Amino acid sequence: MALTFRGGVHPDDMKRATSAKALEPMNAPETVVLPVSMHIGAPCEPLVSVGDAVFLGQKVADSSAAVSSPVHSPVSGTVTAIEPRLHPNGNLVQSIIIENDFFDTPAPDIEPRGTLESLSGERIIEIIREAGIVGLGGAGFPTHVKIRSGIGKVDTLIINCAECEPYITSGYRGMIEHTSEIIGGIRLVMKALGLTGAVIAVEANKPDAVEKLTQAAGDGIRVCVLRTKYPQGGEKQLIQAVTGRQVPPGGLPADVGCAVFNPETCAAVWRAVTTGLPLVTCNVTVAGSAVANPKNLICRIGTPVESLFAAAGGFSVEPQKLINGGPMMGVALYSMQTPVVKTTNALLAFTKKEVERFKPQQCIHCGRCVSACPMDLVPLYINMYYSKGMIRELEGLNVTDCIECGSCAYICPARLPLTQVCRTGKTLLGELKKKENAAK
Ligand code: SF4
Ligand code: SF4
Structure with a gap:
């Protein structure tokens, strides 16, 4: 029987519009907007000035704080401004604006860093930090910090392939299109954590992902199937379903010996090690009742959301509400110029008719x-x-x-x-x- 947790709901997953649509690389935009904070922890300080030429993959902001993550340019071009811009979280955040020269000239230090066999766990953690990798399934906790703080405490690495939020399929497409990168990244994270095994947890509504991941998994990595229920991908719910352990109130997964990683984070680790390319792109589902041609896109971080909606055919009906993320946990977007950030995995647009269905009434104490x-x-x-x-x-x-x-x-x-x-x-x-x- 598939594993699960107590409570939860069964919303229509609404994934039909995009689940069969392969991830499509988008053209880079003319200008990217890079907030110096796309992670949990201390914001970065810009390392560049207005007028500077930058390379693709060049580090443009960093911090000496223990909990932080550097920012890299996703294009080559020129820094045209450093100023506060609207972040998807609704706040004005200091941002580096880069005009694209469309040459994609890579930074000179971008080269393969080594292999699973040749690198020590410590070196893998350094590479992850320098590549600006953060948790891509949630709030953007710096991956190097999660690994370092888990060494010696964590005995179970869980790869969260639940993707339980309605509408979102960018993670699912990654699972079936980037399977070998994900498995390669899991092995690197296992080595960095000093573990010999990992569990990939997938919801039962993704049988082809279960099959592909099982075929690719190899020694030490097992795939377990979870019941399709929301929020199966919540860290605490996932840990309970997979291990039976309960994270105490106010506690963290490491308190019960677990570390939970998103599969696309693992793929980013693999790319950083094997190619030297830092985190400069993200996979985004663009969907919702107002979107003409829902899609899964691979875009440069810093691309304005307007360009993603345009790449998905624009709007079939004037949208009443735009959401960054899924309909359950996402946050409303108030400007089409807001950039995609490291943690963006979905952009949704809903019609007025749909939004009106959600007008609040009085509590009827139904429980x-x-x-x-x-x-x-x-x-x-x-x-x-x-x-x-x-x-x-x-x-x-x-x-x-x-x-x-x-x-x-x-x-x-x-x-x-x-x-x-x-x-x-x-x-x-x-x-x-x-x-x-x-x-x-
Ligand atoms: S949003 Fe908070 S209060 Fe509501 S069901 Fe989820 S955990 Fe419970
Ligand atoms: S008890 Fe009130 S708040 Fe809770 S579900 Fe029922 S109507 Fe909504």
Whole structure:
């Protein structure tokens, strides 16, 4: 029987429009916008100035902080500005703007770094850091930090091939099109972590990915099939399904001996080691009811989202809502000039008719949000206290354990924006606690 976790929901996966569409490389744009922060941790400082010529793959921003990740140019060209620009997270973030010369002249230091056999674990970690690789399935935690902090603590490496968010198939296409790179990257990560095995966890709705990964896996790597259920790809839910271990509230996967990696992150590790090319592209599903010709695209990081929607045939109907990410966990986009960042895996556009179906009503106390929550929270009470401005009380309801999976909002018949409430509630509670501590 396929493995799973408690709670969760079964939304229509809406993947039909793009699951059979191969990843298509996009033309590079005229200008790229590179925020100096596309990861969790300290933002980088620019290493270039306005007017500088840059190469493809050249490091253009870095930080000396332990938790950070450098930024590289995805084109060759000239730096035309360094200024705040809109980031997909909705904030203005210092960004390096580069005009493309369309020569793709590579940086002189781009060359193969070695092989699995020739490199030490420490050297693999250094290469990963220098290549600017971050977790491509979620918030962008720097991969070198995750590996370094897991050495000696982690006994189980899990490759998260669930891709449970509706509409998104860019990861699935990577699993069947970049299978050998993924397996090669898993072996490099295993070596860096000092492990001899790994588990690839795939949802049952991707049988061809299961088959391809199983055929390519080889010694020490096994493929396990998970039940198709949302949020099967949540780190804590995945760990529970695969190992039976429960990450404690406020804890991390390493606390229960696990490290979870996205398959495309592993493929990026493989490319960085075998070609020397840092992380300069990402795979993005462009879909939703307003998109004329939904697609899976490989684009340069820093490309404006407008170019991706244009590459997917533009809009068949005027979109009412644009989302960076999936419909459950994604965030609204407010400008077509917002750039694609390292962690972008989907861009969705929805029609007015579809958006109107989600207008909130009054809570009817049905309790469905409670049954759906994989973290055993009580979203209806979180919503009630939040709407009354009782932010302190949210701590007792463990709002900080919310993984923002969106299951409660999806299942709620009153269409209440429960995920948004939890997200803002966590931020407000954090600010309140900071103020209280400062006043002590
Ligand atoms: S409360 Fe948080 S963790 Fe629970 S279902 Fe809602 S979004 Fe997911
Ligand atoms: S699912 Fe929605 S309507 Fe039902 S109890 Fe939860 S918040 Fe209220």
